[in-house]
Amino acid sequence: MPHFERIQYKPISVRELLVEMKNLSELMIDLAYSAALFNDKELAEDVLALESHVDTLAYLLDMEIMVAARGDPKDAEALIGVSTVAAATDKISDAAADIAAIVTRDIGVHPIVGAIFEKVEERLMKVTVKEGSVITGKHIGELGLAAGMSVDIIAIRRNKNWIINPDETERVFRGDILITRGAPIGIKEFKDVAEGKPGKLKE
């Protein structure tokens, strides 16, 4: 059974909450598809946990908005757009959880679901960092992925745990399993480099 966080009002910035909900919900789509493509139950369970977390954020944001409206209809009118965007991000995170549930509930990922990624401009790829790769020990920020190869690392699996949406200061180690997202050529090049083959990445 999932663990539910207790919801209690605390003053938090509406803006911070909305930023987190937007980012998480869109990341969750990629993570859910990754879980389906690579038939990865742990990653799928992380998506479900994130969905529950987004629900918590949604409750907090709704309370925050109520307080911010200060009983004033004009303020309520101004804030309804924010609440609509928050609800939309919540819907997106629900959709991601639906996809993840295919994996956790052993529904089985039909080959068509994998095939839809073959024609997509942005692809997901799983790669294990091998001995001798120039990227081992480097910060994600140092890799200059976004600028150099248009590749994002959206999750790292290390010691049976997933690090979701790692930040720039996170280092990459041998044995790490990386979920990357990017243009087909870029992620192919990155895979070569991560596997220790000679590649384009600057040392």
Place this chain on the structure above:
Amino acid sequence: MPHFERIQYKPISVRELLVEMKNLSELMIDLAYSAALFNDKELAEDVLALESHVDTLAYLLDMEIMVAARGDPKDAEALIGVSTVAAATDKISDAAADIAAIVTRDIGVHPIVGAIFEKVEERLMKVTVKEGSVITGKHIGELGLAAGMSVDIIAIRRNKNWIINPDETERVFRGDILITRGAPIGIKEFKDVAEGKPGKLKE
């Protein structure tokens, strides 16, 4: 009132339908946020039209899946994952339409909604192609955007119409309004070039 397409069974590839639903639904999120950010009613209306189109695709896909299952429980079991992914893309397109409706219904975009993009890695930018820009007359493919600057053109406004998700053979002309998505530095550089300032883009 929106125009609804008449739904009638016709044999179409489930895979093609799912590819289109997935791509459209994710593009729609960016378009909906663009419509909100730039307070653009026409673009918001296009998002609503796309949502109605995704609904049509969802009906067609559901029928296609029923036929493909051939009354066989085993086939139905194998296909339920496909139908779940399709339903998830439909949910995502609904969420995008909810955001677009803020604009079409004059609810007003609270500054917080704009502010959430300031911290996001991928941003949306609107730019008008000016006289003297090196990109005028070029195909999107020639610009090598994805490779060179990590910038995607997700929509072009020309002669009061939006061209949604233009393909690589589409040319860019003076006066075109482009909605671009990418890393902050990339889209800033691209804006300079599109406005005819000297920039990094290869001629």
